[in-house]
Amino acid sequence: MKQSVRVRYAPSPTGHPHVGNIRTALFNWLFARRYGGSFIVRIEDTDVARKVKGAVEAILSSLRWLRLDWDEGPEVGGKYGPYFQSQRLDLYRKAAERLISQGDAYYCYCSPQRLEEMRAEQVRRKQPPGYDRHCRNLSQEERAQKEAEGVIPVVRFQTPLEGQVKFTDLIWGEVVFDHSTIDDFVLLKSDGYPTYHLASVVDDHLMEISHVLRAEEWLSSTPRHLLLYQALGFEPPQFAHLPMLLGADRAKLSKRHGAVSIVEYYEQGYLPEAMVNFLALLGWSLDDKTEILSRQELIKNFSLERVSRTAAIFNRDKLAWMNGVYIRSLTTDEFFDAAQPYLMTDELAGEALISNEKYVRALLPLVQERARTLAEVAELTQFFFVGKLDYAPDLLIGKGMTRESATQALKAGQQRLRQPEAFDAESLEAILRPLAVELGLKTGQLFGTLRVAVTGRTAAPPLFQTMSVLGKERCLRRIEASLDRLRRLSK
RNA sequence: GGCGCAUUCGUCUAGCGGUUAGGACACCUCCCUCUCAAGGAGGAGAUCACCGGUUCGAAUCCGGUAUGCGCUACCA
Numbered sequence: 048m049k050q051s052v053r054v055r056y057a058p059s060p061t062g063h064p065h066v067g068n069i070r071t072a073l074f075n076w077l078f079a080r081r082y083g084g085s086f087i088v089r090i091e092d093t094d095v096a097r098k099v100k101g102a103v104e105a106i107l108s109s110l111r112w113l114r115l116d117w118d119e120g121p122e123v124g125g126k127y128g129p130y131f132q133s134q135r136l137d138l139y140r141k142a143a144e145r146l147i148s149q150g151d152a153y154y155c156y157c158s159p160q161r162l163e164e165m166r167a168e169q170v171r172r173k174q175p176p177g178y179d180r181h182c183r184n185l186s187q188e189e190r191a192q193k194e195a196e197g198v199i200p201v202v203r204f205q206t207p208l209e210g211q212v213k214f215t216d217l218i219w220g221e222v223v224f225d226h227s228t229i230d231d232f233v234l235l236k237s238d239g240y241p242t243y244h245l246a247s248v249v250d251d252h253l254m255e256i257s258h259v260l261r262a263e264e265w266l267s268s269t270p271r272h273l274l275l276y277q278a279l280g281f282e283p284p285q286f287a288h289l290p291m292l293l294g295a296d297r298a299k300l301s302k303r304h305g306a307v308s309i310v311e312y313y314e315q316g317y318l319p320e321a322m323v324n325f326l327a328l329l330g331w332s333l334d335d336k337t338e339i340l341s342r343q344e345l346i347k348n349f350s351l352e353r354v355s356r357t358a359a360i361f362n363r364d365k366l367a368w369m370n371g372v373y374i375r376s377l378t379t380d381e382f383f384d385a386a387q388p389y390l391m392t393d394e395l396a397g398e399a400l401i402s403n404e405k406y407v408r409a410l411l412p413l414v415q416e417r418a419r420t421l422a423e424v425a426e427l428t429q430f431f432f433v434g435k436l437d438y439a440p441d442l443l444i445g446k447g448m449t450r451e452s453a454t455q456a457l458k459a460g461q462q463r464l465r466q467p468e469a470f471d472a473e474s475l476e477a478i479l480r481p482l483a484v485e486l487g488l489k490t491g492q493l494f495g496t497l498r499v500a501v502t503g504r505t506a507a508p509p510l511f512q513t514m515s516v517l518g519k520e521r522c523l524r525r526i527e528a529s530l531d532r533l534r535r536l537s538k
Numbered sequence: 539g540g541c542g543c544a545u546u547c548g549u550c551u552a553g554c555g556g557u558u559a560g561g562a563c564a565c566c567u568c569c570c571u572c573u574c575a576a577g578g579a580g581g582a583g584a585u586c587a588c589c590g591g592u593u594c595g596a597a598u599c600c601g602g603u604a605u606g607c608g609c610u611a612c613c614a
Contacts, residue, residue: 059613093613155612162611169539175540175610176540177610225541228540229541230610233611233612238612242611243613264607264608266543267608291607325550330550334561335553335561336552336560336562338550338561359551362563368564476572489572491571499573504573505574506575507573508574509572510573511572
């Protein structure tokens with residue numbers, strides 16, 4: 048590496064950052080951390096029309112959530128600032144002017160309508176679309192004429208007509224483009240804002256970016272950028288184009304694929320570490336078997352050589368599985384801390400959290416290995432919080448049982464549970480297991496009936512632990528209620 | 539239409555001239571077991587897009603075809 052590593056994540060604040068975007072940020076961050084370089088965030092707010100309020104904050108908070116800390120950029124500053132392109136307009140304008148005076152760029156007065164018609168005609172005649180260089184050789188008089196008419200021009204790059212541009216992408220290898228396939232693209236828009244092409248080249252140079260890691264969709268634009276570097280006399284950075292992220296239908300990831308905004312993953316209760324791990328594996332791999340990698344391991348092992356060239360489909364199932372792995376790896380305290388904000392959004396769970404945190408802390412471990420997301424914890428634990436259970440009475444009658452045997456089992460259980468002082472899981476098991484034998488029931492039948500009586504569900508955490516957490520009072524009350532239900536069922 | 543790139547189980551991927559083509563998710567079976575999870579053991583699933591070459595030998599190298607994706611904006 049010729050110099051120190053400086054990479055940037057340069058999002059455009061046009062909405063919530065989606066997972067593909069964040070994956071790009073992650074790879075940049077990993078690359079910077081791996082080589083002890085700097086990770087820079089630069090906001091590319093050059094499209095006034097598409098700018099969305101709150102987008103910058105959404106981007107930054109997503110980075111914070113995933114703990115992708117930046118060394119320079121919004122909030123933290125840095126000596127290459129400002130880090131908002133809208134505050135650097137002068138720089139781009141000067142660069143554009145320099146290109147014009149050098150003869151590498153020119154003013155174009157074509158109206159949007161003319162351009163549109165031109166394109167329609169090109170498409171109709173099945174010709175490659177592109178600017179027809181109408182204004183490339185305007186005379187002094189013609190220009191003055193347009194200016195007098197009050198037409199505000201754009202600045203276009205004067206692409207060499209012949210030759211080719213060649214470069215080596217760190218991921219794709221050598222790539223070649225003929226100049227003839229590149230039209231005279233716009234550098235400066237009529238509103239005075241630069242296009243991405245100009246702005247990113249100027250800024251990457253000024254900010255001394257060493258490597259540009261960006262999505263593959265930019266690969267075809269790279270020749271234009273190289274042409275600009277050359278015309279401006281800047282040394283270009285190294286390029287590495289990351290494979291795209293696709294939806295299940297193999298189309299470019301977009302809104303209609305659902306849950307593409309990284310914010311939604313936070314809301315659904317994915318752990319940042321799981322998200323980082325999963326995203327890192329989209330287009331990168333360590334070897335033929337390692338799937339679970341900590342942040343430190345990711346940093347230690349990340350390399351561009353192991354980035355793949357094929358687009359990847361975002362596989363939600365696998366993310367959910369991985370999130371479960373990370374949830375299970377949490378300590379009980381960590382799990383409580385992580386789940387708390389999600390429980391607070393649930394009415395009953397939230398109340399319990401406030402009035403009886405100890406109870407919540409006791410019940411949470413029972414669902415920790417059953418939850419795949421934090422958001423589903425409230426649902427999994429709901430029966431711990433409700434006053435009155437609601438379920439179909441016939442659930443109480445297990446396989447091979449009758450209403451009578453269920454009633455008998457419930458009554459006997461009620462009987463026994465009144466006795467003990469100790470209501471811990473072990474004591475409960477010591478009491479209830481023999482009871483099944485006495486009643487001539489399989490443990491599955493007795494426990495199943497009790498489970499429904501006490502939780503209202505057929506699928507729940509282990510019975511004795513659950514009962515122990517619920518407490519004697521609540522258990523007896525619920526069993527009583529279940530007997531009521533069975534009685535009503537008979538009528 | 540032009541240019542560029544890609545193509546290994548449904549999905550994420552390993553592989554970089556010699557492998558029974560490996561792993562993971564999802565799916566199925568069995569075990570564990572009070573249910574659900576988790577865990578364990580298995581199974582099914584890929585003629586490596588296709589066609590030709592090079593080679594003793596090709597998923598790996600070369601050419602063509604097909605398909606897909608990206609770019610082709612005063613969007614990034």
